Amino acid sequence: MLSGANVVLPTGTVKNGQVVIEGTRITRTAPENAQVIDVTDHWLVPGFVDLHNHGGGGASFTSGTVDDVLKGIRTHLNHGTTTLVASTVTGDMDFLAQRAGLLSELAEQGDLAGIHFEGPFISPCRKGAHAENLLRHPDPAEVRKLVDAARGQAKMVTLATELPGGIDSVRLLAEQGVIAAIGHTDATYEQTVEAIDAGATVATHLFNAMPQIGHRAPGPIAALLEDERITVELINDGTHLHPASLQLAFHHAAAHRVAFITDAMDAAGFGDGRYLLGPLEVEVSEGVARLVEGGSIAGSTLTLDRAFKRAVTVDRLPVEDVVAAISANPARLLGMSDRIGSLEPGKDADLVLLDHQFDLKGVMRRGEWVVDPQLG
Secondary structure, eight states: OEEEEEEEETTEEEEEEEEEEETTEEESSOOTTOOOEEOTTOEEEEOEEEEEEOEETTEETTTOOHHHHHHHHHHHHTTTEEEEEEEEOSOOHHHHHHHHHHHHHHHHTTSOSOEEEEOSSSOGGGOSSSOGGGOOOOOHHHHHHHHHHTTTOEEEEEEOTTSTTHHHHHHHHHHHTOEEEEOSOOOOHHHHHHHHHHTOOEETTTTTTSOOOOSSOOHHHHHHHHOTTOEEEEEOSSSSSOHHHHHHHHHHHOGGGEEEEOOBOTTTTTOSEEEEETTEEEEEETTEEEETTTOOBOSBOOOHHHHHHHHHHTSOOOHHHHHIIIIIHHHHHTTOTTTSSSOOTTSBOOEEEEOTTOOEEEEEETTEEEEOOOOO
16 A cells, blocks of 8 residues: 555545555555555656657667567656557558567567557658658558558557548548547648548647648648647657647647657667667757757657656646646557556556656556665
């Protein structure tokens, strides 16, 4: 029994609360012989859920071995991410299908929550850190090829839905139970509305890799913010977004439609230096990743514990809103909210312990301490 913390529940924060863990699950009542751990003056929040992550700890989900992928997962787990979707970047279709096979095995054994294909079905006008020569239109047959290669573990595909085949691909993904995410797009407002009506439900890293809002041409951002069917991803690292943009997203979408992501690459939790993101070389300096050629931002070095602390201490968001964005909302999108995303009886004992300054002190996954707070 973890006792004395500020416990963030779906209904609000309980001061001097307690969470009881039995085996791998949260339970309602503690047995008489339960071990009591005093976590007074701390915060207990659900384990973090990352929908969009390319690697960490010096390891890449796009090109690394099984051991590399496990190293990346462990790196983010040590920073509070107890559920993680592995994201690929644009590559040759056969190579991506091969990667899907490797990643799906890890998803089947419970190390990953699934696979997110970011590219190759994106706009060359908004390619960001993706190899332009490998981009292609979202032909539904090719989209289906990647989904099938993932053996039921494909969770999300990012598309520039204005491209030929885009709307039909959105419909295909919706039929397959896979999230169609609008991103790396040059779509107009009207084209974005059409994609949402076809079944798209996520905005890939809102504001980034898409046209800015214009007063005569509002573009995709306005359409994505205003529609209740859309959850918007935000990268809260202080580099990808101005704080005012983050506040704008929370104001218009509200906390129940925001998902904090890392969009992390290999350098997350590892350090500055030269890396590869797919086939492209990246220079990481002072924690900011940019392409060596062209200088585009190339993912992030963010971990979700840092995103959490920044949201509360810099952006001044309510803790409950941050928990929704970093745990509950992504769990819902993944169809896993019956097991994760909140501290409720019957759910997995996935939780994060933060001190009064919102620095990470402990991580538990399925009832086992991954980062031991070493408290009494």
